[in-house]
Amino acid sequence: MSFPRTFLVVLVLLISTNALAQEKRVALVIGNSKYSKEVGMLPNPVNDATDMASQLKNSGFEVQLITDATYAQMREAVKQFYDKLSAGPKDQVVGLFYYAGHGLQYQNENYLVPVDAAVQYEDDIARLCLPVQRVVLSNMQRANSRMNIIILDACRNNPFPATTRALGNGGLGEMADARGSFVAYATAPGSVASDGAGKNGLYTQELLKAMNMPGLLIEQVFKEVRRNVLHLSGEKQYTWDSSNILGDFYFIPGNQPAPVVIARADPPPSAIAKNEAKREMNVVVTKESLEKELTALTNQSIPFKDRQVAKERVLKYFVVPYAKVYTMIGPRIDERLTASKLLDRLVTLPESTITITAIENSDSGRIVELSLEIE
Amino acid sequence: MRRIIFLNFILLLLSSSAFAQTELPEDLKEYFKKSILAKVKRLEHYITLIADKSKDEGLRKSSINQAVELFEDENKKVQISSMKNGVQTVVDRPVRTYFDRLYAITADRVDITFYEVIQLTDVRLGPDKRYYATAYIFQDTKIYYNSHSDIPDYSDRTEKAIDITIKPDTTIVGDKTVVLYPAKLGNINVKETKSPK
Numbered sequence A: 001m002s003f004p005r006t007f008l009v010v011l012v013l014l015i016s017t018n019a020l021a022q023e024k025r026v027a028l029v030i031g032n033s034k035y036s037k038e039v040g041m042l043p044n045p046v047n048d049a050t051d052m053a054s055q056l057k058n059s060g061f062e063v064q065l066i067t068d069a070t071y072a073q074m075r076e077a078v079k080q081f082y083d084k085l086s087a088g089p090k091d092q093v094v095g096l097f098y099y100a101g102h103g104l105q106y107q108n109e110n111y112l113v114p115v116d117a118a119v120q121y122e123d124d125i126a127r128l129c130l131p132v133q134r135v136v137l138s139n140m141q142r143a144n145s146r147m148n149i150i151i152l153d154a155c156r157n158n159p160f161p162a163t164t165r166a167l168g169n170g171g172l173g174e175m176a177d178a179r180g181s182f183v184a185y186a187t188a189p190g191s192v193a194s195d196g197a198g199k200n201g202l203y204t205q206e207l208l209k210a211m212n213m214p215g216l217l218i219e220q221v222f223k224e225v226r227r228n229v230l231h232l233s234g235e236k237q238y239t240w241d242s243s244n245i246l247g248d249f250y251f252i253p254g255n256q257p258a259p260v261v262i263a264r265a266d267p268p269p270s271a272i273a274k275n276e277a278k279r280e281m282n283v284v285v286t287k288e289s290l291e292k293e294l295t296a297l298t299n300q301s302i303p304f305k306d307r308q309v310a311k312e313r314v315l316k317y318f319v320v321p322y323a324k325v326y327t328m329i330g331p332r333i334d335e336r337l338t339a340s341k342l343l344d345r346l347v348t349l350p351e352s353t354i355t356i357t358a359i360e361n362s363d364s365g366r367i368v369e370l371s372l373e374i375e
Numbered sequence B: 001m002r003r004i005i006f007l008n009f010i011l012l013l014l015s016s017s018a019f020a021q022t023e024l025p026e027d028l029k030e031y032f033k034k035s036i037l038a039k040v041k042r043l044e045h046y047i048t049l050i051a052d053k054s055k056d057e058g059l060r061k062s063s064i065n066q067a068v069e070l071f072e073d074e075n076k077k078v079q080i081s082s083m084k085n086g087v088q089t090v091v092d093r094p095v096r097t098y099f100d101r102l103y104a105i106t107a108d109r110v111d112i113t114f115y116e117v118i119q120l121t122d123v124r125l126g127p128d129k130r131y132y133a134t135a136y137i138f139q140d141t142k143i144y145y146n147s148h149s150d151i152p153d154y155s156d157r158t159e160k161a162i163d164i165t166i167k168p169d170t171t172i173v174g175d176k177t178v179v180l181y182p183a184k185l186g187n188i189n190v191k192e193t194k195s196p197k
Helices: A003-022 A045-058 A071-087 A121-127 A132-142 A202-211 A218-232 A270-280 A286-297 A304-315 A339-346 B004-018 B026-050 B055-070 B095-103
Strands: A024-031 A064-067 A093-100 A103-106 A108-111 A147-151 A181-185 A239-241 A324-329 A330-339 A356-360 A368-374 B079-085 B087-094 B109-114 B131-145 B153-168 B170-172 B178-180 B183-194
Touching: A003 A147, A024 A045, A024 A071, A045 A064, A045 A093, A045 A147, A045 A324, A045 A368, A064 A071, A071 A093, A093 A132, A093 B026, A103 A121, A108 A121, A108 B026, A121 A239, A121 A330, A132 A147, A181 A218, A202 A218, A202 A304, A218 A239, A218 B026, A218 B170, A239 B170, A286 A304, A286 A356, A304 A330, A304 A339, A324 A339, A324 B026, A330 B026, A330 B170, A330 B178, A339 A368, A339 B055, B026 B055, B026 B109, B026 B183, B055 B095, B079 B095, B079 B153, B087 B095, B131 B170
Parallel strands: A024 A064, A024 A093, A093 A147, A147 A181, A324 A368, B079 B183
Antiparallel strands: A103 A108, A181 A239, A324 A330, A356 A368, B079 B087, B109 B131, B131 B153, B153 B183, B170 B178
16 A cells, blocks of 8 residues: 555544544433332333433443433433533534333333323323423434434333323324434334333334444444334334434444443243244235235226235235335435325225335235335 | 505515515425326316205215215305396305205206316415415306206306415324325305306
8 A cells, every 4th residue: 555545544543533532422311110009110221221221321421320310310410411411512422312111102202101100181292291392302413413322212102091091092103303313213103013022122122233233334233223123022022213314323333342341131931932833824925916916906897995904915915004105216315205105095096016126025025115116 | 556556565475475486396286286186186077966856865975975085074165146137146154054055056956067177366374384385266057946847947157266275294104204295175155156148
């Protein structure tokens, strides 16, 4: 290697090392377990949060951990978190918010439930629970950090069923307009997650493992989590993430040795083993047969009612009704849909031809992700 | 004269700053065109289907939801016009109301067809980093209060302009973050309504 080239390589290395060294990582980790009897105790969140805090410290984060937090404590923690984010060098701070505990969606807002929330009426939710978009996310965005990461292991169930029947489905909803942010959920929007029978909830258990793998981009970490959670839950829990980030982020960069593993969950519980057995009911769906069935859904000579029945049958080929589907125009993704939304659309379209461009199957043959063209 | 030239110059400056003149890459331009046309064609299909009382009611109702999803949001307005004794009346309706009323027209038969291909303006990049275009559709409406008659009780020809907005968004596909350009319909305005000769 000539001298100028060697010099350039050294210079680039120096600059990138310097950039990493200058990056400040700040995290707020909350785990709420000790809820009242009415709301329902959760065995895992405090363990989840404690293990997550240790894992994040190994990844270079300055961590603020609170467990079994009241509303006032959560508000105060968010304020301190904002101060720390704002104190860092502009555009060189990565903020991470992790929450494990009860959560729910109400009027297009995701709420985290403090341990002292005594919700009796629907109106109480906005007063007694912590809004993610309005408080956590907006504070993180105001702080001018390079990247904001929000991880919500909170879609367990609706903790106030008696007072909030009108909320409909449980779980958290997807956040729109999370600019410059990566938001990860334990389940797809509007569905509920497994608490797990071990030390950690299933989602955090797998997240801790994936975060520990060196050289994985944040997108790869959460894909690894989705694959493993889907497998271990017997294809019942489909994790979700949405990203508006442009830069790269590694919990552990590739050239570093993996730190000591700090949290490993107990062996798979019997419930998971049962699901594994259930999963043996394999689905055999080839690309060609699926194309035919999807195309037939648009066939106007078949009565609409029969096509509706066929639609329900095809939906069972997917791991979950909200499995990701991409409609393509040439090499570009035109739209991002869920499986059930795609099928609802197909039965209303004029006669069309469906061509599958990519398909990802689970171990049992069910469809995890699908890309197709509609012509 | 000099003042007029100066004013024109200011107007030119203002308009060029409102919409950037940066040329879009050919492949993106082509994609925008295909994506917008696909959505407008779907709208035309749903308008015809929702109005068609000979079709399955479940299909017509499902089509209302599908049609609404083509729009940026349900607050967007659809202008509808009618001609009576040579006088044009124009009314604005929120999108879902428009489709609900189209479904429920009290007539024996409603035929809505499109007599010309969709026309599309160039896609422009706005100062808000969104892309904008306008699509034109040409609609023939015939309403029969007596299904046995071949002569419609009401008919008109309307040209409508549809605002299109593309707000870039990102998603994770596999291990990569990909930028999406979802085209959404906005307000639909009547440009011209004529009674057929």
